[in-house]
Amino acid sequence: xxxxxxxxxxxxxxxxxxxxxxxxxxxxxxxxxxxxxxxxxxxxxxxxxxxxxxxxxxxxxxxxxxxxxxxxxxxxxxxxxxxxxxxxxxxxxxxxxxxxxxxxxxxxxxxxxxxxxxxxxxxxxxxxxxxxxxxxxxxxxxxxxxxxxxxxxxxxxxxxxxxxxxxxxxxxxxxxxxxxxxxxxxxxxxxxxxxxxxxxxxxxxxxxxxxxxxxxxxxxxxxxxxxxxxxxxxxxxxxxxxxxxxxxxxxxxxxxxxxxxxx
Numbered sequence: 313x314x315x316x317x318x319x320x321x322x323x324x325x326x327x328x329x330x331x332x333x334x335x336x337x338x339x340x341x342x343x344x345x346x347x348x349x350x351x352x353x354x355x356x357x358x359x360x361x362x363x364x365x366x367x368x369x370x371x372x373x374x375x376x377x378x379x380x381x382x383x384x385x386x387x388x389x390x391x392x393x394x395x396x397x398x399x400x401x402x403x404x405x406x407x408x409x410x411x412x413x414x415x416x417x418x419x420x421x422x423x424x425x426x427x428x429x430x431x432x433x434x435x436x437x438x439x440x441x442x443x444x445x446x447x448x449x450x451x452x453x454x455x456x457x458x459x460x461x462x463x464x465x466x467x468x469x470x471x472x473x474x475x476x477x478x479x480x481x482x483x484x485x486x487x488x489x490x491x492x493x494x495x496x497x498x499x500x501x502x503x504x505x506x507x508x509x510x511x512x513x514x515x516x517x518x519x520x521x522x523x524x525x526x527x528x529x530x531x532x533x534x535x536x537x538x539x540x541x542x543x544x545x546x547x548x549x550x551x552x553x554x555x556x557x558x559x560x561x562x563x564x565x566x567x568x569x570x571x572x573x574x575x
């Protein structure tokens with residue numbers, strides 16, 4: 313059975329009225345006020361990032377490809393983006409591969425370095441950045457997921473429609489650790505956490521967080537499922553970007569010594 317993580321009081325108090333949730337728990341239990349995570353960044357139209365330093369936002373590389381990243385929203389403020397740095401190991405899926413060779417597309421995506429940094433034009437002074445997880449023992453950790461993407465429930469699956477909704481948060485447990493990815497499973501019944509959930513479409517680049525010694529640490533970034541089945545059902549696994557694998561690249565990029573390419 314999964315173990316419950318202790319969530320700060322602010323997160324336990326949900327707003328009235330993204331994340332795919334349990335079918336047997338009211339959706340209102342998953343809703344969170346924006347103040348629950350001020351360091352959560354909204355990218356244009358959909359997708360997220362996380363403030364990890366006063367002038368730097370960490371996100372998934374594929375979330376920077378849908379729309380030009382000239383500005384982002386953080387804690388209610390519109391902030392100008394100066395540059396976007398995409399990991400040199402990221403490549404876009406070749407045209408037609410997903411349609412003609414779904415399994416080949418999954419293998420292609422699994423090998424990508426799906427991570428990017430956004431440098432803001434000015435440092436942020438009114439929001440505390442999220443600390444990066446420095447360890448390499450993510451297996452078995454109970455994590456908290458945040459996102460404003462598509463919602464739904466594990467019995468009916470993800471709802472088709474808007475990929476930006478209200479902020480929700482859910483919990484899960486890291487069940488497998490790969491070189492570049494952290495994996496969790498959307499469980500049900502007695503195997504599930506009270507607020508079990510999984511990230512949905514539009515949550516890309518959002519945080520996978522560990523609450524440790526009174527503060528958040530960033531373990532992963534929302535990447536999505538490596539599967540051809542419809543999203544959002546119980547039993548599905550989700551593969552997230554493993555932040556600890558990329559610590560050297562992150563620090564080198566912020567320090568101006570990285571080989572990462574500008575978007």
